[in-house]
Every structure is written in C-alpha cells, then in structure tokens.
Amino acid sequence: MVKRAFAALLCLVNGLLITVNVWAENAANRVNHAVILQYHHIATDTPASTSLSPKVFAQHLDILKQEGYTVWPLPKLVRALQSDQLIPDRTVVITFDDAYDDIVLQAAPMLKKHGFPFTVFVSTDFVDRRQPGYMTWDQLRSLKKQGATLANHTRSHLHLLRRPEDVGQKQWLQTVREEIDGAEQRIEDETGEHWRYFAYPYGEADEALIKAVTAWGYLGFGQQSGAVNKSLLRSGMAPRFPFNQSYKDLADFRIKASSMPLPLLKESFPGWVFEDAVKPELKLTLAPHRGKLSCYASGQGSVPIQSLSDNLFMVQVDKPIPVGRSRYNCTLPVAGQPGRYHWHSRMWIRKRDDGSWYPEP
Ligand SMILES: [Zn+2]
Known part of the structure; x- marks a missing residue:
C-alpha cells in the first residue's frame, strides 16, 4: 500500500516536473506575435451571437492560467509590437466590446482572481444615457482601478460604412470623426484614459475608412480572426478572435489562443x-x-x-x-x-x- 502510494507520488512529481519544464521552455521562447481575444457579454440571458456563458469564460481563463499563457494589457502588447520587443510565446490580450454591465458583474471578479488585465472598448453614449445593461462611469472607473484599459468604440455604435444617400462622403467622414473623437474625449473626461485605441463597431470597415481613422491618429482593431504581429497592427485593423456561444468548444479556444500569424x-x-x-x-x-x-x-x-x-x-x-x-x-x-x-x-x-x-x- 505504502509502495503504491509512493509510486503514485513519484508519478505526480514527474508530471509536475514535466509541466514545469514545458512551461519554462515556453517562457524562454520569445516571439514577435500574440493573440487578442474579443468578447461582448459574459452572461447567459443576452443574445447568443454576442454572449459567452460565465462558465465557459471561466474555462477560458483556467486554460490561460494552466497551459503556459501570458496575459498582457493591450498597451503593453502595442508597445512591444511597435518597438520590435520580443514577446513571450503564447501571449494573449483580453478585450470586451460595448461596456455591458455583465463585464463588471461577472467577468471582472474572475479576471481579478486570476490577476489578468483586460481592455473594454466603450460606446460612450450608452454610458452617458445610463442605459440599462451598460456599465456606469463609476463602474468603468472601478475597472480602471483593477487595472483595466478603457478604449474607444464610438459614441453611438453606428455602422461606419452606412453613409445615408443624401450625405456626401466628406460630410460623412466628419460625422464618423466626431463619433470617434467625441468618444475619446468622454472617456478621457470621465476616467483619464486616453489611448487612441479604436475598435470598429461590428468589425466593419473598408480601405478608405481605415485610412481615415489611422490618419486621425487611432490604432484600429477589427473582428476578423487571427493572430497579430507588427504589420497586422500597422494595417489599421488588427485582428481579434471573437468568441460567443457558437465558439464555446474548448479545443477551438486552444487552437485560437495559441495561433500565430500566417507567414504572409x-x-x-x-x-x-x-x-x-x-x-x-x-x-x-x-x-x-x-x-x-x-x-x-x-x-x-x-x-x-x-x-x-x-x-x-x-x-x-x-x-x-x-x-x-x-x-x-x-x-x-x-x-x-x-x-x-x-x-x-x-x-x-x-x-x-x-x-x-x-x-x-
Ligand atoms: Zn460593439
């Protein structure tokens, strides 16, 4: 009996050593790319296309914790990519779009428990209007205290490509600019955050829009999936992997979180x-x-x-x-x-x- 227990203990120690070795190998491995994860709601009573359940989200965080991932704040990743600093292999950034209140109620406590930083892209009109279902500025400030980065998702979450027929291109771009600059200003006024990081509503853009947003001094983030490197960041619409109830399979999450850019x-x-x-x-x-x-x-x-x-x-x-x-x-x-x-x-x-x-x- 004692012998068997000792053998089991040896196995456990070996297993741990192997795990530690694999982890150390990963930690030593430095690369020039990372992955940005994108979520909306972390809830079960919100639309499936923009929601992931707290249970599956907790599983994502456990995988990141247990399988050798490094979770960075978005500004740290941006700086590293822009200045060609090497990044630990399997680095991910966690982002949420829209500033729904389930992020402060459900996701933030789990992230705090793991010590993981994250970014919220805020559409400011909903917060300003105190629209039910969205965070308040007080809640966003509490997230900032927890180490969150607060960034730009326009004021009213409009479709940036849907220019009304009676509005000229120049006038439309002016409207879009007011939406983005206006949100940046509201976020700065309320929280002091001013990163000029911008997530395109619905992940929709075209070349002209990306060019304009970049010329206005913003770094754009999309919803097309894929890992990110310096050139993808500079493309003006960096990829992010969106997750919702249709992508709750953990094998799928592992593949995406550990992915690398194509050698394009x-x-x-x-x-x-x-x-x-x-x-x-x-x-x-x-x-x-x-x-x-x-x-x-x-x-x-x-x-x-x-x-x-x-x-x-x-x-x-x-x-x-x-x-x-x-x-x-x-x-x-x-x-x-x-x-x-x-x-x-x-x-x-x-x-x-x-x-x-x-x-x-
Ligand atoms: Zn959005």
Missing part, C-alpha cells in the same frame, strides 16, 4: 464591400513554409485553393459569399508543434442585391 509576404483581394453575388479571389504569397494551407468560408466549409507557384496561392469559393459579413479563414500547421496553427482571416461584406444594407442579426 503579400495579400491581394478585390475589395471589402460588394453589392452583387461575388466569389472573391484572395491571393496569398507566403514565405517558404512546410505544411499545407487550408481555407474555410462561412457557410461553405473548405474552400478550393489553387497553387499558382510554390508560395503563391489563390483562394476562391465555388458559390457566391452570403449577404452580410462573412470570412475566409486560412490556417497552416505550425512546423514541429502539433496542434498549433498559423491563422489568417479576410472579412467580406456583401450588401443585399437591391443595394440596401442587411439587418443586424
């Missing part, structure tokens, strides 16, 4: 917003790599990939993309690290056939 040298595509039944051609030029590139499209599964040369790939769906927001997600296995993938996503926006905008689900 060049990307070309026909546009951002479409008004007809298109099958967009995405061309990806990759650095020399091992493993096979796979791409998937929303609602269509695996997408055919044509290899135009050793490192140039053309990705194109068989059937037109659906009306609304959809994506091509491309992955490539990480050489020598089973279970890890390079991940890159391209978002498409297709209006309805009569040129009108689709309703939000």
